[in-house]
Amino acid sequence: MLPDRVGRAITASAGPIVFLTGAGISAESGIPTFRGPEGFWRVGSRNYQPTEMATAVAFARMPAEVWRWYLFRRGVCRSAAPNAAHRALVRFEKRAGDRFLLVTQNVDGLHLRAGNSAARTYQIHGNADFCRCMRGCLPVVRELPVKLSESWEKERSLDDAELATLRCACGEWLRPHVLWFDESYDEPVYRYVSAQRAAETAAALIVVGTSGATSLPTRMCETVAARGAPLIVVDPEPTVFSAVAEASARGVYLRGTATEIVPELTEALGALALGRGV
Ligand code: NAD
Numbered sequence: 001m002l003p004d005r006v007g008r009a010i011t012a013s014a015g016p017i018v019f020l021t022g023a024g025i026s027a028e029s030g031i032p033t034f035r036g037p038e039g040f041w042r043v044g045s046r047n048y049q050p051t052e053m054a055t056a057v058a059f060a061r062m063p064a065e066v067w068r069w070y071l072f073r074r075g076v077c078r079s080a081a082p083n084a085a086h087r088a089l090v091r092f093e094k095r096a097g098d099r100f101l102l103v104t105q106n107v108d109g110l111h112l113r114a115g116n117s118a119a120r121t122y123q124i125h126g127n128a129d130f131c132r133c134m135r136g137c138l139p140v141v142r143e144l145p146v147k148l149s150e151s152w153e154k155e156r157s158l159d160d161a162e163l164a165t166l167r168c169a170c171g172e173w174l175r176p177h178v179l180w181f182d183e184s185y186d187e188p189v190y191r192y193v194s195a196q197r198a199a200e201t202a203a204a205l206i207v208v209g210t211s212g213a214t215s216l217p218t219r220m221c222e223t224v225a226a227r228g229a230p231l232i233v234v235d236p237e238p239t240v241f242s243a244v245a246e247a248s249a250r251g252v253y254l255r256g257t258a259t260e261i262v263p264e265l266t267e268a269l270g271a272l273a274l275g276r277g278v
Helices: 004-012 023-027 056-061 063-078 084-099 110-114 160-165 192-201 215-227 240-247 258-274
Strands: 017-021 041-043 046-048 100-104 121-123 126-133 174-178 204-208 231-235 251-255
Touching: 004 204, 004 258, 017 084, 017 215, 023 084, 023 258, 056 063, 063 126, 063 174, 084 100, 084 110, 084 258, 100 192, 121 192, 192 215, 204 215, 204 258, 215 231, 215 240, 231 240, 231 258, 240 251
Parallel strands: 017 100, 017 204, 100 121, 204 231, 231 251
Antiparallel strands: 041 046, 126 174
């Protein structure tokens, strides 16, 4: 499955095997990607794209609508189950231990629900099961109020009691614990520095199901390609990352879906990086 030039480099390195996942790894669990036809959200007579809804500007203007959108999306995530690709990453972590690292853009929490450890999973865009006070009160990251139902009909609005649970004790709004499109990464909440550092030492970076529209993943791929380290891209459609992989000395593009490729790929990586029978 992996060319010799890639396999040899993986065997020779003692660095971490870093997986970078995007919405595509959860597509076969039934969670739509942002690029799919279900991407928009209707408020009144207007359709909004996710890039407009998932913003601090939208939250400042229409917090109840933004919450409604997140609660609907969270309901979709809660009703989905991890798929064979998520499970393969759990098996790989069990085998690789500290040589495994997972950087995910997904806010669906499926990697953790599948069984990957929180310590080795950097949720660089947050997790929709959690929220934070807009003013930054402690604890910074909190579970969503239990009174909010896990399933949410698309047309359902929040009532006054539900809106009241989305206020911090200080009176300020709680906001979804997700990185919005008009915000920047940071280390304390989103592990920005740690993720970039992982790319600087990775024995291999495996990118699964991401279109390449966000900046930290782009930087990580560029870093790995510039080092001449193995860059493996899994996606059914060519992306900017598959182009970088194909142009790189130790890059490879594996065209297919996450569940088709990741289970076999993790077996191959385990044999190369960790030795058979480990
Ligand atoms: P994206 O929608 O921009 O791209 C998804 C990629 O996955 C595409 O390249 C597509 O070809 C690929 N893909 C589709 N089906 C696949 C499959 N079965 N197997 C493998 N790949 C498949 O999503 P993105 O690049 O992750 O980034 C956009 C933003 O969307 C991120 O901030 C992310 O947090 C957010 N998002 C998250 C979820 C989630 O948590 N599940 C869902 C939608 C969007």
